[in-house]
């Protein structure tokens with residue numbers, strides 16, 4: 040079996056595959072050349088992250104492909120149903136990076152509430168006057184403790200975000216398409232744990248009226264979840280973090296509501312025009328930005344690599360049998 044990990048795979052994942060006798064190619068092939076590379080090298084398994092797109096044309100042109108693997112969660116870069124209809128197995132790693140994404144959400148929330156992103160931009164300008172002016176303007180800062188965390192999406196990442204919020208002493212409200220109740224477990228380092236129950240709401244207006252800090256944790260949606268009508272119903276001074284996908288929040292409208300003062304600050308890890316975010320986003324001081332790094336930790340990528348490798352090994356055994 041031959042594997043092409045076109046957007047990379049961790050050493051741990053690579054070693055697990057090699058130890059099972061699976062040939063792994065570590066080439067990074069440009070999108071336009073992926074089809075030829077797969078066919079010329081008899082690749083059986085194509086592994087991708089979010090960069091390589093696996094659309095119908097590629098699937099049709101590569102009849103030898105047996106498995107498509109997504110090292111990560113979101114499968115919006117893969118035509119999953121079409122691939123399945125052609126008999127190709129699709130695998131991903133649904134929870135391996137959830138904690139990493141949730142931690143990034145709070146990295147951004149704290150950066151926004153304490154102006155860390157802006158401090159880092161402005162600190163290199165020297166002088167006592169400048170220092171004191173920054174200190175004064177950054178005093179319009181807030182604690183997260185005691186505020187209301189609003190989470191849109193109650194899946195694997197949403198649940199990890201909620202747990203961190205609870206640990207920080209936040210009140211939590213969760214928005215889903217239909218109400219549901221989940222029992223979440225907060226695990227402590229010493230092995231102890233606490234269970235708590237959360238019931239979500241599908242009442243968008245009530246949710247927006249309550250939330251001080253909003254985290255969007257849904258898959259890519261066909262329509263904006265957050266657009267003008269939703270911004271208008273938010274609390275004044277709300278903070279928003281999007282680590283979900285470009286297209287769940289209207290970025291142009293977001294800038295308008297930042298400029299009106301309705302939104303105190305927002306963070307984007309994903310963009311409508313990825314990997315080339317629009318200039319007004321890049322230049323706005325109220326935005327904390329990161330280049331799609333939610334799952335991009337050593338910890339998450341190790342888990343992802345090993346989980347992918349184990350799934351491939353299992354599927355190979357099933358095929359041989």
Ligand SMILES: NC(=O)C1=CN([C@@H]2O[C@H](COP(=O)(O)OP(=O)(O)OC[C@H]3O[C@@H](n4cnc5c(N)ncnc54)[C@H](O)[C@@H]3O)[C@@H](O)[C@H]2O)C=CC1
Pocket residue numbers: 111112113114133134136137140191192193194195196197214215216256257258259260264282283284308309331332333334335
């Ligand atoms: N920034 C990054 O690096 C990363 C981003 N992601 C993104 O995060 C997304 C979510 O990941 P998980 O939580 O693991 O997925 P999940 O599938 O466990 O949970 C997503 C939840 O969102 C809900 N949902 C869908 N549309 C909704 C809507 N309009 N309103 C409210 N809820 C809605 C679904 O019912 C589901 O419960 C991924 O699909 C991916 O797009 C995931 C990993 C890394």
Ligand SMILES: O=C(O)C(=O)COP(=O)(O)O
Pocket residue numbers: 088089090110111112113114136331332333334335
């Ligand atoms: O797992 C996901 O859904 C992600 O968005 C992570 O994307 P990446 O693998 O870092 O390009």
